[in-house]
Amino acid sequence: xxxxxxxxxxxxxxxxxxxxxxxxxxxxxxxxxxxxxxxxxxxxxxxxxxxxxxxxxxxxxxxxxxxxxxxxxxxxxxxxxxxxxxxxxxxxxxxxxxxxxxxxxxxxxxxxxxxxxxxxxxxxxxxxxxxxxxxxxxxxxxxxxxxxxxxxxxxxxxxxxxxxxxx
Amino acid sequence: xxxxxxxxxxxxxxxxxxxxxxxxxxxxxxxxxxxxxxxxxxxxxxxxxxxxxxxxxxxxxxxxxxxxxxxxxxxxxxxxxxxxxxxxxxxxxxxxxxxxxxxxxxxxxxxxxxxxxxxxxxxxxxxxxxxxxxxxxxxxxxxxxxxxxxxxxxxxxxxxxxxxxxx
Numbered sequence: 384x385x386x387x388x389x390x391x392x393x394x395x396x397x398x399x400x401x402x403x404x405x406x407x408x409x410x411x412x413x414x415x416x417x418x419x420x421x422x423x424x425x426x427x428x429x430x431x432x433x434x435x436x437x438x439x440x441x442x443x444x445x446x447x448x449x450x451x452x453x454x455x456x457x458x459x460x461x462x463x464x465x466x467x468x469x470x471x472x473x474x475x476x477x478x479x480x481x482x483x484x485x486x487x488x489x490x491x492x493x494x495x496x497x498x499x500x501x502x503x504x505x506x507x508x509x510x511x512x513x514x515x516x517x518x519x520x521x522x523x524x525x526x527x528x529x530x531x532x533x534x535x536x537x538x539x540x541x542x543x544x545x546x547x548x549x550x
Numbered sequence: 551x552x553x554x555x556x557x558x559x560x561x562x563x564x565x566x567x568x569x570x571x572x573x574x575x576x577x578x579x580x581x582x583x584x585x586x587x588x589x590x591x592x593x594x595x596x597x598x599x600x601x602x603x604x605x606x607x608x609x610x611x612x613x614x615x616x617x618x619x620x621x622x623x624x625x626x627x628x629x630x631x632x633x634x635x636x637x638x639x640x641x642x643x644x645x646x647x648x649x650x651x652x653x654x655x656x657x658x659x660x661x662x663x664x665x666x667x668x669x670x671x672x673x674x675x676x677x678x679x680x681x682x683x684x685x686x687x688x689x690x691x692x693x694x695x696x697x698x699x700x701x702x703x704x705x706x707x708x709x710x711x712x713x714x715x716x717x
Contacts, residue, residue, distance in 0.1 A: 413588030413706030417602045421580030433602040435584045441599050441642060475608060520706070
């Protein structure tokens with residue numbers, strides 16, 4: 384029997400084991416990712432906090448996303464996700480940063496169809512993005528995007544642990 | 551028959567009518583308040599974004615809450631709620647700011663019992679705090695605190711409208 388552990392609790396465990404902390408920057412998920420992380424008992428040991436940069440210009444002003452990038456590609460782009468993750472990691476003084484940007488619908492946005500989602504990960508070793516294509520209604524896409532960000536964190540940190548020979 | 555309109559949608563309407571915007575700073579609700587505001591279709595017209603300052607020092611570093619106040623009273627205090635609301639309003643360039651701080655449990659914190667909650671409101675006309683005493687488990691207290699913040703906004707803006715003779 385494998386014990387069922389919610390994704391957010393798995394992230395909390397992984398961070399505890401590393402003596403590390405996490406901060407998140409949200410756009411389409413707007414608070415859902417933070418709410419899942421705060422739900423874990425003892426969250427304050429590993430969760431620093433979050434920024435919901437719902438207005439596009441806040442992605443630049445607060446999180447330091449390149450304005451030229453936003454002007455050319457709009458907020459729904461893998462590089463924006465990476466810069467949001469790196470920006471919130473720096474702004475909140477955390478070891479790792481996670482981010483979400485995308486189109487929850489019901490309407491397409493900036494030429495991207497509903498369900499386009501980019502997730503960002505940032506850590507001491509650099510940044511990367513994951514770009515799942517999600518389906519469902521607005522609420523479902525937002526919930527799956529938050530879940531995807533937690534999965535991205537776990538996949539990357541597990542891979543790093545294996546590469547280091549500790550897993 | 552009175553039409554049922556969720557609190558967050560009522561807040562959105564009130565803001566639209568004023569040509570105003572809102573930003574929120576969350577502690578114990580950690581994303582729940584932002585998530586409710588983003589849930590409203592067309593939210594981007596009135597909702598700027600949010601900061602979850604879960605780590606106490608972020609309340610000072612990011613939101614400008616007075617460090618002496620935090621040192622003397624801890625993060626669960628009406629003045630902290632007011633300064634969080636004013637700080638996020640300024641940081642995110644919004645007309646109004648709303649905030650939550652308190653003890654969701656299961657353990658008391660800094661001498662405050664579970665269910666102690668302070669909600670902050672900030673606008674062009676100044677700041678105020680509401681301090682409901684909430685009961686229930688951790689999830690219930692967090693949900694009621696988010697609801698309380700929306701009610702505080704509506705109560706205050708409706709009162710201001712009546713005082714101005716427009717309601």
